[in-house]
Amino acid sequence: MRAELVDTFPAAGAHRAAAAGPPGADRGTAAEVRLQSLTKVFRRGGRRTVAFSDVDLTIAAGEFVCLLGPSGCGKSTLLRVVAGMLRPDAGSVVVAGRTVTGPAADRGMLFQRPMLFPWLTARDNVLFGPRAQRSRGLDERSDAEMGADADAILDTVGLTEFAGAYPHELSGGMQHRAAFARAVITRPSVLLMDEPFGALDAITRLRMQQFLLAMWEKYRLTILFVTHDIDEAILLSDRVAMMAGKPPALTHVIDVPLARPRVADSVDAAAVLATKRHIRSVLTH
Amino acid sequence: MTTTSLDAREPDTALPARGDEVWRNERVDLAAERQARRRAGRHRLLTGAGGVAGLLVGWQLAAVLLDDPVILPSVVRTARTFAHYLTHNYPSQSPPLWEDLMISLRRILIGFVVGTGLGVSVGAAMFSSRTVRHLIDPVVEIVRPLPPLAFIPLFIVWFGIGELPKEVLIAFGVVPVMIVAALAALDDVPDDLQFAARTLGASRAYALWHVQIRAALPGIITGMRIALGGSWGSIVAAEMLAATSGIGFVISQAGNYLDTALVFSGIILIAVTELLLDTGLRALAARADPSRRKKDRV
Numbered sequence: 001m002r003a004e005l006v007d008t009f010p011a012a013g014a015h016r017a018a019a020a021g022p023p024g025a026d027r028g029t030a031a032e033v034r035l036q037s038l039t040k041v042f043r044r045g046g047r048r049t050v051a052f053s054d055v056d057l058t059i060a061a062g063e064f065v066c067l068l069g070p071s072g073c074g075k076s077t078l079l080r081v082v083a084g085m086l087r088p089d090a091g092s093v094v095v096a097g098r099t100v101t102g103p104a105a106d107r108g109m110l111f112q113r114p115m116l117f118p119w120l121t122a123r124d125n126v127l128f129g130p131r132a133q134r135s136r137g138l139d140e141r142s143d144a145e146m147g148a149d150a151d152a153i154l155d156t157v158g159l160t161e162f163a164g165a166y167p168h169e170l171s172g173g174m175q176h177r178a179a180f181a182r183a184v185i186t187r188p189s190v191l192l193m194d195e196p197f198g199a200l201d202a203i204t205r206l207r208m209q210q211f212l213l214a215m216w217e218k219y220r221l222t223i224l225f226v227t228h229d230i231d232e233a234i235l236l237s238d239r240v241a242m243m244a245g246k247p248p249a250l251t252h253v254i255d256v257p258l259a260r261p262r263v264a265d266s267v268d269a270a271a272v273l274a275t276k277r278h279i280r281s282v283l284t285h
Numbered sequence: 286m287t288t289t290s291l292d293a294r295e296p297d298t299a300l301p302a303r304g305d306e307v308w309r310n311e312r313v314d315l316a317a318e319r320q321a322r323r324r325a326g327r328h329r330l331l332t333g334a335g336g337v338a339g340l341l342v343g344w345q346l347a348a349v350l351l352d353d354p355v356i357l358p359s360v361v362r363t364a365r366t367f368a369h370y371l372t373h374n375y376p377s378q379s380p381p382l383w384e385d386l387m388i389s390l391r392r393i394l395i396g397f398v399v400g401t402g403l404g405v406s407v408g409a410a411m412f413s414s415r416t417v418r419h420l421i422d423p424v425v426e427i428v429r430p431l432p433p434l435a436f437i438p439l440f441i442v443w444f445g446i447g448e449l450p451k452e453v454l455i456a457f458g459v460v461p462v463m464i465v466a467a468l469a470a471l472d473d474v475p476d477d478l479q480f481a482a483r484t485l486g487a488s489r490a491y492a493l494w495h496v497q498i499r500a501a502l503p504g505i506i507t508g509m510r511i512a513l514g515g516s517w518g519s520i521v522a523a524e525m526l527a528a529t530s531g532i533g534f535v536i537s538q539a540g541n542y543l544d545t546a547l548v549f550s551g552i553i554l555i556a557v558t559e560l561l562l563d564t565g566l567r568a569l570a571a572r573a574d575p576s577r578r579k580k581d582r583v
Binding site for chain 1: 478484485486492574
């Protein structure tokens with residue numbers, strides 16, 4: 001089963017043929033994410049803080065959706081509820097028809113800091129997921145098979161020469177790429193990204209956005225991407241879900257009418273401007 | 286340097302096929318960095334050795350000026366005494382210096398290993414459960430500052446006059462230090478690191494052991510270094526008061542007979558042994574977290 005999944009990732013040149021998405025077994029297929037009446041309340045000492053309330057959103061399989069909103073509007077909390085790290089107080093998260101009850105490998109997550117394990121090399125970081133799953137009996141591959149898979153993914157993200165390097169020896173952009181490789185090797189159906197480029201300088205951030213677009217074209221995962229940057233949201237996503245208010249809620253979902261594959265230099269500037277104006281008008285409403 | 290004008294450039298119409306095509310000019314020279322670190326390590330070693338050599342020269346100078354072998358024996362005399370008693374008995378009925386060191390070391394290591402195991406377990410339990418933490422925290426804070434030595438008479442009453450009371454003494458000093466160190470180290474690990482492990486498919490237990498505790502290891506080892514240093518103080522004092530063997534006993538005997546050269550020898554032996562053990566622990570810490578090598582060596 002595993003050998004087939006490795007082959008479903010198209011070869012370098014084939015990314016241009018806009019694939020409908022990777023075929024094959026349950027793991028590795030992009031999944032639909034359904035948020036239904038999702039509410040989260042924090043109770044600390046006697047105070048009750050509503051993180052967000054009554055969020056309804058359906059993300060189609062393979063869709064790239066950005067969660068846009070100012071700091072403190074609950075979007076990171078929402079992402080963690082979808083990941084299964086936090087339990088909702090009301091409502092549910094359904095991924096590929098199954099309700100989420102806790103964290104699992106089918107919902108990969110990337111954070112603002114790369115969160116690589118500092119005592120492991122880049123390659124061993126990437127192999128962490130498969131090895132952890134093997135110890136639970138969820139993965140039966142041999143060391144050699146896992147190794148080959150890891151090498152292939154490291155090659156895709158461009159870290160082959162640095163496979164033996166430790167995280168502190170890598171630059172910020174490289175660490176994020178390694179974290180991406182680590183998350184993707186477990187073939188998640190959904191990738192949750194919490195402002196992953198927020199801590200990077202503007203230039204590296206541009207490159208990482210290009211990188212993410214290329215990777216999305218290749219792997220066609222469902223992605224839920226949290227950001228407070230309007231330009232980033234427009235560049236990357238198919239739809240922008242906007243969160244705001246007190247208590248925070250999903251106020252609008254805006255379509256981004258830009259063709260794919262999207263390359264930063266050649267996007268339709270007029271469409272970008274129109275979408276941006278639309279978003280701005282919603283924000284200042 | 287080439288300059289391009291706005292009109293002359295062709296817009297990029299294709300996404301890169303591979304991640305690294307986005308970074309065509311990026312270069313990190315791993316080999317050069319590692320070589321620079323090794324060079325810095327050598328520099329540190331030589332400078333440290335130079336410092337110790339300077340200390341010895343100062344000592345010899347002071348001894349020669351003072352010219353009193355009881356108050357301050359010279360380096361040469363101390364070295365000769367050291368070499369002699371390392372293998373010869375002092376006094377004639379008791380074992381040589383080397384064996385006394387081994388006796389002390391054995392007491393320390395047993396107490397230390399048991400104490401560390403206990404301390405880290407309790408610390409981990411406190412980390413996992415808020416109730417356990419609130420329960421045990423006040424007890425630790427009361428016991429920790431108490432000098433273990435004050436408990437020697439009690440331990441002798443409880444455990445007799447053999448090896449046990451001394452081993453318990455060491456463990457008694459080690460446990461509170463390790464609880465505090467382990468708990469602090471575990472608290473310091475960013476929550477997201479364990480979350481990341483869970484989203485990669487790790488079970489709760491796997492993430493606790495392979496990520497949380499693994500990440501806390503450098504902090505735990507630092508706690509061990511501190512606990513080990515304290516252990517020497519406890520065992521030597523205990524041996525001076527209530528033992529008939531061990532390096533503390535030898536030192537106190539030598540003091541009684543005004544053989545300060547032997548006293549110095551004993552102290553130096555303790556220092557060297559502690560240095561070796563500490564260096565071993567530091568090497569362990571460096572292996573546990575490669576990024577620390579940067580701070581420690583460079």
